[in-house]
Amino acid sequence: MRKMRISSRLLAGIALFGLFVGTSAITGLPVQNPDRANALVTMNNVGYNSMLILAGDKHMCWRDMGNGLLCSGDNTLGQLGMGNNASLLYGKSIKTSQMASPANLNSMAGGNNHICVVTSTGTPSGVVYCSGDNSSGQLGDGTNLNRNQAVPVSDNGAFTNRDVVRVIAGGNSTCAIKNAGQLFCWGANNHGQLGDGTTQDRNVPTPLVAPFNVTGSVMNSGGMAISDTHACATSDAGNYELYCWGDNAFGQIGDGTTSDRLAPTTVTGVVNTQGTKAVAVASGTTCARANGSVSNRSAVKCWGLNDLGQVGDGTTANKSTPTNVTGAFTNDVTNTSMNLAGAGKTMCAHVALSLYCWGNNSSNQITSAATANYTSATIIVAAGSFTNNANLGNDAIVVSPSVTNGFVCYGRYCWGDNTWGQLSQNNTTAAPSAVNTKTGTVTADAVAAPTIVSATFGTNPAKIVVKLSGLLSGANVNVLVTPADPPAGANIQPNYSVPTITNGEATITITGLTSMVFGGGGPPTMTNYNIDTSKQYTVKAMQAGNASANVNYVDGFESPYTSTMSVTGGTTSSNTPASTPASAPSSAPATPNTSGSPSATTPTRTLGNYATAIPGVTITDATVYTVAPKKVSADSAINALTPTEAKTFDIVSRTPSVCLPNDDDLVFLDDGKCIATVVNEKTRKVLRTLRTTVVETDISELKVGNEIAILSPLYFSAGSAVMKESSAKRLTGLATTVKAAGSILIAGHSGTLMGNTPENRALSRKRAATVMAAVKKIGATSPIAIAAVGALDPASKGTTQAAQDKNRRAVIVLIP
Structure with missing residues (x-):
């Protein structure tokens, strides 16, 4: 069954609790390029x-x-x-x-x-x-x-x-x-x-x-x-x-x-x-x-x-x-x-x-x-x-x-x-x-912090609603919320879904808080709290992005946190804590509503068998693979993170034309050698490497993984992130199929004439984001991830306009 993280997944290089290390960083401004931000760089003599x-x-x-x-x-x-x-x-x-x-x-x-x-x-x-x-x-x-x-x-x-x-x-x-x-x-x-x-x-x-x-x-x-x-x-x-x-x-x-x-x-x-x-x-x-x-x-x-x-x-x-x-x-x-x-x-x-x-x-x-x-x-x-x-x-x-x-x-x-x-x-x-002469290890490009326009309480259920402006395209937003009386020795993390940035603005709805207390060398003790609108909280936010998030920031970008804003109200909601170990977060907040509809719920997955499984719907293999199988079938996926690892680790594909990560899954899209690493989302230290061979064999023969459904590509014009009208109409007709999936991966692609340039990677990400917005609009409530493949996996190697049109696409992958 699909798992939902306690809070939104953050960019590589951001610490788990929103803190950044790098006090020895040196900053400087390239005067010849005033639009480029200060580079946060740790310098070393050659x-x-x-x-x-x-x-x-x-x-x-x-x-x-x-x-x-x-x-x-x-x-x-x-x-x-x-x-x-x-x-x-x-x-x-x-x-x-x-x-x-x-x-x-x-x-x-x-x-x-x-x-x-x-x-x-x-x-x-x-x-x-x-x-x-x-x-x-x-x-x-x-x-x-x-x-x-x-x-x-x-x-x-x-x-x-x-x-x-x-x-x-x-x-x-x-x-x-x-x-x-x-x-x-x-x-x-x-x-x-x-x-x-x-x-x-x-x-x-x-x-x-x-x-x-x-x-x-x-x-x-x-x-x-x-x-x-x-x-x-x-x-x-x-x-x-x-x-x-x-x-x-x-x-x-x-x-x-x-x-x-x-x-x-x-x-x-x-x-x-x-x-x-x-x-x-x-x-x-x-x-x-x-x-x-x-x-x-x-x-x-x-x-x-x-x-x-x-x-x-x-x-x-x-x-x-x-x-x-x-x-x-x-x-x-x-x-x-x-x-x-x-x-x-x-x-x-x-x-x-x-x-x-x-x-x-x-x-x-x-x-x-x-x-x-x-x-x-x-x-x-x-x-x-x-x-x-x-x-x-x-x-x-x-x-x-x-x-x-x-x-x-x-x-x-x-x-x-x-x-x-x-x-x-x-x-x-x-x-x-x-x-x-000196070499630099880049942390990121320093950018301005976003602006907190407002931070207010909401009800039914109790929540904190934070409105931000000044956000960059492709930014990951990190919000810190601190109660007036935080538990002693605890790290506090707010629970919210990844916001959509429109014209530099976003609204973040915080549905609860999770405190983490570390000790004894084992996993942290986690306590989940509802928002109490009778108490006072302070809120601050920052933004960051990786190298592929925004073409203007080749080393990624990172802002400081805003000044804190206080939130005070008068109504009270239940605030009964439930203590659980990190390995079994049964009382974590409910899955965030990604569709915008108050009544929307994530589809329930069931365990079935390979003979009767519905691709993208039925789970046939609930195993968590900490060691990759020797062979897997194309058009399948395996779960690669344990529940404990899912809180602090990412999956990174080294062969994106063959396999891509999707939250806790490793998804196999084409035959070939797949190499992926499990890395700490804070330090980027590699926990393990997964290597497997993807073969064109029916999944029922190997009996490994879950069968995915890859929908026909949705096409775009050259240089555009707007779907062609025929593709947009076809997607509307797929609403029932898409809404039944356990989770959704959207892979954006570009033409190949200029190679896998940052511009092509950025364009492929925009195409994936366009499709994600359209998928939400037709009612999908499952977790959605996007991937920018750029020019790495062309559908056609031809150089004519017609051949390149086949590469200008986004592909929806449905995963149980």
């Missing part, structure tokens, strides 16, 4: 040396030692790949359903407002995924549509998106090197920076012209860099000569002229540019590691635009041929101890285990002593735990391409501008000296 980092204009990402991708900063164009456009002030693990193995990466790169990564595991491996700005085709997916979730780069001619060993990005362009030494580029090409002999933008990978037009022409571990207007790469032939191409207005090609080059052109006097960080390009400037005074020694040479000293030769005069950098380091060292980075108008070199930079210092990206620019190499000052004497690896230096919001990162340390939270400190305070 405790490792990152071997892969990328920097964009105002964002930054890095790979931790576990190969995971973390990002922070500006996300207004979706460049962080989170499936939304909300910016981050702290390092957050980025995961996308489009990546076959998002936690294993061997290369990453960032342009102005896009990022690209290369997977190192999976079949195939070496696949490039990109996200963010795509106005010039820099994501390489064959379109010019911005993507806030990583998409794979498209195959094109000789380029197949596999076996890529390195990705390079700059400005609005991207390049990739395959393991056979092939170089392909795509994106902006207004200055010929793609090296294909044209100035035509490309939104798919395109081969270069000679000498990089054949297999083995470029070093797969060699120097290659691209800026907003030009690019350079190392040839895998002869003396590893350096070639550059694109804009040459300031002599940045290095051939002694200022004529633009649409094809790779040899740089004068620069050879031996081996190594992934042997070349660096900025906006109008190039630096490279070149031969030193003797064999096996190297020197840093730069050329091109020098208005802020970025050539590093002690002057501000442009140079059209390679020129030695001067300054604080000895510019003639062994090959293995020199690596370069640059972007915007700032250049840096990691020489002999220390970091030096020169050029633009407007954001203190070189030194905090002043904002004056540096025309020669200057050592980065040690700060905090940053000592500037540790070898952090070949790919451990990045420079932001922004001239006005510039920053530099070296290993796990960053400094410079932080207007967009790009330094991952959970604030927007600039860092004129090195700070340790």
Whole structure:
């Protein structure tokens, strides 16, 4: 028989009694996105040396030692790949359903407002995924549509998106090197920076012209860099000569002229540019590691635009041929101890285990002593735990391409501008000296508390009626009610049904109180009280939601409680307590009326047999399965929570296309492997994991579980949460069938063309909510749950409008 919880089920992360933990949380407001709420985040220093980092204009990402991708900063164009456009002030693990193995990466790169990564595991491996700005085709997916979730780069001619060993990005362009030494580029090409002999933008990978037009022409571990207007790469032939191409207005090609080059052109006097960080390009400037005074020694040479000293030769005069950098380091060292980075108008070199930079210092990206620019190499000052004497690896230096919001990162340390939270400190305070980047464990996004419009007594039976406003769409509401004389040592929980939020308003009817007294290590002693309208109570409320409840809050949301409001009356109702153990709440309040009709009652279930059972009505298996059966039938359900567990635990499906939770049941909708966990609704700690195989076998053969009834889908138009008229009429005709069910699960679905995005998940939830309202309207009084499946379980994999219309649906599941 269906059980009803003592109070409404609350969101994951809300404590059982409405209290929240997290006194160490740090809050901050991303000024670039004022509609996004404060993030409640517990911060931790990054405790490792990152071997892969990328920097964009105002964002930054890095790979931790576990190969995971973390990002922070500006996300207004979706460049962080989170499936939304909300910016981050702290390092957050980025995961996308489009990546076959998002936690294993061997290369990453960032342009102005896009990022690209290369997977190192999976079949195939070496696949490039990109996200963010795509106005010039820099994501390489064959379109010019911005993507806030990583998409794979498209195959094109000789380029197949596999076996890529390195990705390079700059400005609005991207390049990739395959393991056979092939170089392909795509994106902006207004200055010929793609090296294909044209100035035509490309939104798919395109081969270069000679000498990089054949297999083995470029070093797969060699120097290659691209800026907003030009690019350079190392040839895998002869003396590893350096070639550059694109804009040459300031002599940045290095051939002694200022004529633009649409094809790779040899740089004068620069050879031996081996190594992934042997070349660096900025906006109008190039630096490279070149031969030193003797064999096996190297020197840093730069050329091109020098208005802020970025050539590093002690002057501000442009140079059209390679020129030695001067300054604080000895510019003639062994090959293995020199690596370069640059972007915007700032250049840096990691020489002999220390970091030096020169050029633009407007954001203190070189030194905090002043904002004056540096025309020669200057050592980065040690700060905090940053000592500037540790070898952090070949790919451990990045420079932001922004001239006005510039920053530099070296290993796990960053400094410079932080207007967009790009330094991952959970604030927007600039860092004129090195700070340790931080990761954040998100509690939720902080939102305003709702407003208690009124709190009054009601009668027949006695109740407290609370009216709220200021509620967010998808919010779970938690109300605390405290009597003037609460039992000593008890936790008090009000009994009420889940309210419906309309235009930000809701009415909550509290039918009684339950006190819980813990002691002796066993279950709590529970005492149920009726509302006594002769006494005084205080009421307060808050709202919260999980990540799928409201698309505007990607980490979920949480408000503080309102101020308390007193409720006082003059009529008295019975207040006789009945003490019961938690395992047998026989005197718990009656099942809340979900239909709005005072006379409505929940249908009574009966125990029957498989031969005569009515799907969705007759219980054939009352067993509570704490260990899942090895096999279950599709279109069935099992009870997975004991009565005691039902008060404090949730069921969470890890395979929503196969099975879904419905209150205390695990419901099997399709054949396949079902994995679900039973988790504490407060701590989210896993009590146990249930694994079973769902097979297309009649339930009477397995004799396990209860047979459910899955009704024909109800359909919606594209992008709409309003049922099609034909579906709405059909639902009305199903009233008798629906009202006979023990409980009801409504699964909302979306189209699949854009993938399982937050928008699609939110739309599928709205569709389920629409059907729930319609089901209540036709008189259903059984407990109802909804699930947002999104694009995970398509009815059709076709891409035509007719095929996608089959996916835009909601499905009603009737459970005994």
